[in-house]
Amino acid sequence: RIQQAIDYTLADERGRWILSAHQDAQSEYALTAVVHKQLRHIIIDRTFVDENNQRWIIDYKTSYSEIISDELKQQQVAEHWPQLQLYAKVLSLSETRPIRLGLYFPLLEYWYSQS
Secondary structure, three states: OHHHHHHHHHHOHHHHHHHOOOEEEEEEEEEEEEEOOEEEEEEEEEEEEOOOOOEEEEEEOOOOOOOOOHHHHHHHHHHHHHHHHHHHHHHHOOOOOOEEEEEEEHHHOEEEEEO
């Protein structure tokens, strides 16, 4: 499945965009911050600044299912979106650019993002 995820990512235009060279790109970017009076340690899978000067925070998810449905995709987004929101909160303490969030599911062949 790992090889399948890599193969799909490299064959996918979105996957190649995520992995391509970008301004201020970091992978496995570890940060520590106090959020809501709690010390939080996070590791961002991928972050970079795009051509529109927007900071992207992208989380890879290796969820897999034989049957891919809209319901499954919605459930996966609902499960993982709060984690991305925490990452944005931490990064916003030192980032003045607009922050965009994305979840990338190579084994589901699915990309989800919001501003």
